[in-house]
Structure formats: C-alpha cells, structure tokens
Amino acid sequence: MKKFLIVGLGNIGSEYANTRHNIGFKILDYVANAEGISFQTQKLGDVAELKIKGRTLLLLKPNTYMNLSGKAVNYWLEKEKIEKENLLVITDDLNLAFGTIRIKTKGTDGGHNGLKNIQLLLNSSEYPRFRFGISDAFKKGKQVDYVLGEWDETEKEQLKERLALSAEIVKSFALAGLNTTMNTFNGK
Template structure:
C-alpha cells in the first residue's frame, strides 16, 4: 500500500527518530479513543473514538483488558509500543484516565493521540492537529484542564452537522444512518492507518499524508 511504503521511506531505522519539525520522538505511544461507557452508546456518533480502537484491536487480534480508569490493549509495530486506552470515566472526566496512563507509562504529551468526533467536518473526514482548542468537546476540554495544556496531538473524525436546530445532543448521541454505516468500515481502515503512521512516521508526516482525506 502506498501509505505504508511512504512511512517506511520516511522512517529513520534504529534508535530514536525525528519528524519534520525535528522533535525527538520516543518509542512508546498512548492512543486514546474518547467515548461514553454503556451498551446504549456503542454505535453512536459520539463514540467513534472507542469504535476506531475496537476496529484496530480486531485487525491486530487484540483484547482489551479492564484496568485502572479504562480498558487497555497493547501491541508493537516495528519496535514501537502502542497502548490503546478507552477511558471508563464519563466523557467529561476523560482527562483523569489520560493523565494516569501518561504518568504510569512515562509518555510525553507529544506521544499521545486523542481520537474524537467532530461536528464541523464532513462524515469520515480526517483532521490531525498538534494542538488546539477543545472545540466545545467535553472530553477534550477535560483533558486540557487536567493536563493544563492544549499542546497534545488530536485526531478528529468528521461526523458532519446534519441535524436540525436544537437537536445537536440527539444527533451526536444518535446512531449512524444507513449510508454512514455502509461507509464506516472503510473510513475506520483509514483511521487505523493514521494511528500506525503517527507511531512510525511522526506527527508532521501523518498530517501531510492524511489531513482532509
């Protein structure tokens, strides 16, 4: 696949590596999918962070284990360790889980990637940013409050804004429509590629490769 070939070309083999901005990157990464716990939320738009991590886990034959403040799975790609975290706090308390696992695994802000839904992007569109505002998202808002910083990478997955006035909550907590369900597997495949690229090629290269796709 072209994206994978590009990653291997850009990767610096052995030891530590640098992205376009020459920032040092270690070999351990925390990939956080945001969502609400409970069976009633599993297939809702707001839970795309959980759903993408579940999709990745299935592809890699991983099982999530219940751990402190979340469900966790771990695997390696070319010497990089990726820790997948689905916080089991409420969405607006996600920061507590993120901070705990960052400290436990000694992972810096530059090596976390927070996956969340975004109403301002068309369905399935991807936008990766190195930092930014919470955009009104309660999960991001709490993470920024707990970390006392907005300088951490985030991966926004578009869910579009196809709702009537006053129906935003119902929309984000609603399930995907049939057209979205049909396209979702392919879009989640791309999301998995984003995660792999983040760990292997770095943030800058991943943004160049995937933003807007």
C-alpha cells in the same frame, strides 16, 4: 522501546456503542480486531497493547465517561511515562463533514467536553489530536440527540472504509511521526 498512548474518546455502555460520539472507541476496537489484540479493563479504562516495529502503542478507551476523559489520559501518561507529544486523542467533530479527517498538533477543545477535560487536567492544549468528522446534520436544539444517535445506513456503509483508514493513521502516528501523518492523511 518508544511508547505511545492512543486514546479513543467515547462513553461506556452498550447504549452508546454505535453512536457518533463513540467514534474514538470504534476506531480503537477496529485497530485491536485487525491486530488480533484485546482490551483488558484496568484503572480508569480498557487498555490494549500493540507492539509494532520496536514501538508500543497503548490503546486506551477511558471508562470515566466523556466529560472526565482527562482523568484517564493523565493517569496513563504518568503511569507509563509517556510524553505529551506521543499522545494521540481520537474524537468526533461536529464541525467536519462525515468521515473527514483532521490531525493536528494542538488546538482548542472546540466545545467538546472530553477535550475540555483533557486540556484542563494536562494543563495544556498542546497535544496531538485526530478529529473524525461526524457532520452537523441536525436541527436546531437537537445536537445531543444527534451526537448520541446511531449512524444512519449510508454512514454505516461508508464507515467501513473510514475505519480502515483511521487504523492506518494510528499506526502512522507511531511509525512515521505526527508531521508525516498530517501531510499524508489530512483531507483524505
């Protein structure tokens, strides 16, 4: 059975639950709820297992805090013997308009501390990532407040459809592969 590690980046704690920075957690929670599976706290994160069409998707929400996400990613890749190309890291992106989706085969950390740590511990920037745009609608010097701020009412309303689309992307990655998923969903 082919295995995939789907990592949603975020920070643990109820104070972060509905923040822009936690979109990775939010997407995995949406997938788990839609599929009727639940997360169990295990080493370095909360993990849920989704089996679809002969594939196993391990959904991981690292509990290491964002800046140490690589520790959890590395541990679960090794523990489950999953290849880097079967890893998908879901993260927020300030450089994309709200709800914009960018799926890439590799890339830089773009100043994102979670990606920076993953790159450091995997010793590679060549792993698939799914960037979810949170826009950069903040005043100079207010980036941290914005990223760790909660969604506004308009975003909350639009998020419902974006989460459903994101869940489709997660499944497509495992079932149709990275290239098909990029061609189908990038720019949607």
